[in-house]
Amino acid sequence: MVNITENQIRNIGKVLVDEKRPLKERFRALFTLRNLGGPVSIECIKNCFSDSSALLKHELAYCLGQMQDPLAISTLKQVLEDSKQEPMVRHEAAEALGAIGSPEALDILQKYKSDPVVEVAETCELALERIKWLQGPENTNTDVKSPYNSVDPAPPAPSSNVDELKAVLLDANASLFERYRAMFSLRNLRSQEAVVALGAGLKCGSALFRHEVAFVLGQLQDEVGVPFLRESLEDCSENEMVRHECAEALGAIATEDCINVLNKYLGDDKRVVKESCEIALDMCEYENSPEFQYANALQVA
Structure with a gap:
């Protein structure tokens, strides 16, 4: 893999947060950050949750979950707790917490399992089940690696x-x-x-x-x-x-x-x-x- 400098990563982050850029360029920046991973990429992604596009924020949360880095947990918790965020963004934050799979997220997922927004409540239910499943015996006999x-x-x-x-x-x-x-x-x-x-x-x-x-x-x-x-x-x-x-x-x-x-x-x-x-x-x-x-x-x- 080509060595990428921190400065290069931050430049990609600048593309992500630039609302004057075409959305497709910002999406490409986001998925590049996801593929690069690491604390600088996570920092660049979390700085974009104040954007006006619910679609972009939804994808920010999705990517943080797919990275499976516990460094993203605190940001995802804040997004889930923020009732001003769109339901699809909060739902994706809950799903991302389930994807990371840390028991650290159990309390907040339990708290929002009865959220008035049904998509959020159902996602918290799923995320709780996934984390509990990961901690159970069946986990050792099932290949959770997706072919995709x-x-x-x-x-x-x-x-x-x-x-x-x-x-x-x-x-x-x-x-x-x-x-x-x-x-x-x-x-x-x-x-x-x-x-x-x-x-x-x-x-x-x-x-x-x-x-x-x-x-x-x-x-x-x-x-x-x-x-x-x-x-x-x-x-x-x-x-x-x-x-x-x-x-x-x-x-x-x-x-x-x-x-x-x-x-x-x-x-x-x-x-x-x-x-x-x-x-x-x-x-x-x-x-x-x-x-x-x-x-x-x-x-x-």
């Missing part, structure tokens, strides 16, 4: 039967944690049948649940998922958190149909949807280019 290099909110279920997993996924009486486990097992199967089963999940459960289904469909990058994602993005009565995730998933799949749909919603009334389409189109450009890694901001810093 992501830190997931729940480990995959032990089953590989699509029908069984779909039944759990769509079971309103099952715990959210178990439904997420089924979701990630379906994703890991990478079959068209599994994609169709996941597509059915976009029509049931809470907004939090549906947004996670959209996220995994984006990870799969299977064209079979496009009609499900497009339908939810085009439904203006759908929760904006779900529509935003559908847009980004379409950006990851990056077919011509995806590009056409994303262009259609570039002027959406919801800022987070509009910005997600902008970022998704940037992802499409990457998916159809020879670049080896999305979001390398070393070239724009």
Whole structure:
């Protein structure tokens, strides 16, 4: 790996906080910081939580969680506690605490498990379950490493039967944690049948649940998922958190149909949807280019 100086990292941080820069450049800066890691990158990321873009702040929290560095815990706690932050930002801070997986976060997650914002409450519930699961005996027998290099909110279920997993996924009486486990097992199967089963999940459960289904469909990058994602993005009565995730998933799949749909919603009334389409189109450009890694901001810093 090329040696990066602290000054170079801080220059990337300047791109991240510069509201005059195009959002896609700021996203590239963010994901470069995430990939570099370390205390300076975390410092640069945490300095951006006063931004006006809920989408960007949501991604800040996501990246801090994916880095799995305990240095980020205090910042994520502050974001979760801040009721002035948008629900999708607070939700992502809670999920990030679960991703880091430290028992240090148990008290605050327990405190906000009954938050009046349902997406925040449900995320705290999931994060608590993940941390407790990590401390339990099953953890030693389950491979939690995602084939997509992501830190997931729940480990995959032990089953590989699509029908069984779909039944759990769509079971309103099952715990959210178990439904997420089924979701990630379906994703890991990478079959068209599994994609169709996941597509059915976009029509049931809470907004939090549906947004996670959209996220995994984006990870799969299977064209079979496009009609499900497009339908939810085009439904203006759908929760904006779900529509935003559908847009980004379409950006990851990056077919011509995806590009056409994303262009259609570039002027959406919801800022987070509009910005997600902008970022998704940037992802499409990457998916159809020879670049080896999305979001390398070393070239724009």
